[in-house]
């Protein structure tokens with residue numbers, strides 16, 4: 001029997017604020033266990049939370065760029081449950097009056113522009129982290145680290161708008177790019193900066209009703225989201241095809257073994273006894289704050305991609321690669337701004353610059369420091385005008401990415417200005433013609449492509465310094481004269 005999957009996502013974005021959501025403890029990753037704690041994030045009696053303004057600012061940036069409605073007076077709520085890594089026995093979150101509602105994330109999927117609608121984005125705090133079992137001698141022990149307790153999170157809930165696991169993967173990749181673009185999160189899924197739960201149900205294709213859904217927790221990579229959902233869709237289909245019923249449940253996906261395990265039967269909202277957080281006033285975000293944030297939002301990545309295609313005439317493929325990170329697309333724009341043709345700048349950034357970034361393990365920020373956009377524009381200009389050859393340009397890039405330095409200085413120091421005087425090049429051309437009677441005969445026989453081989457031979461003799469345009473002219477002239 002055919003089935004249609006209906007999938008919704010809950011994504012948690014850990015914010016890159018300096019301090020935690022409700023106290024002054026550092027929110028950094030990697031400090032020694034239980035060193036970034038205080039009475040507030042340890043939930044000690046009498047300690048009172050204070051809202052971190054930077055976290056709300058980050059939520060506003062994300063909400064506005066996604067076209068959400070911002071609630072002027074939103075409310076924090078207590079979500080009550082016991083968990084050993086949550087010292088208060090409740091989590092401060094938002095429930096019936098979240099900060100942001102509605103909106104959508106535009107995503108390009110197989111060259112098609114899609115837009116996936118959101119239900120809400122709200123602000124909350126993270127829990128600590130437990131490790132178990134570890135061993136002390138022959139005794140198994142559990143440990144808990146509260147450094148993460150109270151770190152700010154945004155929870156973004158989508159409409160059940162996905163039908164394919166691949167759509168979810170593309171959405172998550174788009175969300176990660178956006179979080180980094182806005183610089184509100186590092187978005188590193190391996191470090192848990194971006195986490196995702198998915199709920200999924202099946203129904204007959206075209207049906208308007210929804211089947212019973214299950215929830216898959218802690219999908220911690222884009223591949224994991226796709227594989228976990230694929231496994232759960234297959235499991236549900238097999239149950240339904242055998243005449244069975246789907247039980248509501250929360251599942252854990254084990255990416256290493258591609259297996260799903262039931263964690264607990266599904267809980268309901270009333271299990272959490274939500275009520276408004278009595279220690280915090282309502283959160284007021286006035287129009288002036290919203291407009292101030294809107295005024296400093298960067299151009300979103302999807303708008304840039306469209307602009308590169310529509311106004312700069314780049315292929316969609318180039319636009320997508322250039323807009324993968326804000327650093328890269330800013331760099332590309334600076335190269336174009338320095339007078340380089342857009343397609344030419346795109347080729348150089350996508351091939352030469354990214355090759356060095358990857359091969360040397362540089363961040364794109366470091367790469368831009370070693371080779372500023374203006375210098376790349378100068379180098380491209382020198383290559384285009386024939387002042388240096390493309391082989392020399394690559395030599396310059398090697399040195400600049402290796403040791404730093406100004407490309408012009410490298411060109412001068414290494415004597416890379418192309419040799420273009422016919423008097424200097426003619427002897428090389430004649431040598432090559434004398435040494436290659438076979439290809440010369442082939443060219444005479446009408447095989448034009450042989451000329452490229454002969455140009456290459458002269459280039460080789462010149463150590464890559466001969467201007468290829470001049471070499472070609474000289475070769476043609478000599479071959480004509482020999483005829």
Ligand SMILES: [Zn+2]
Pocket residue numbers: 020023024025036037038039040041042150
């Ligand atoms: Zn604290």
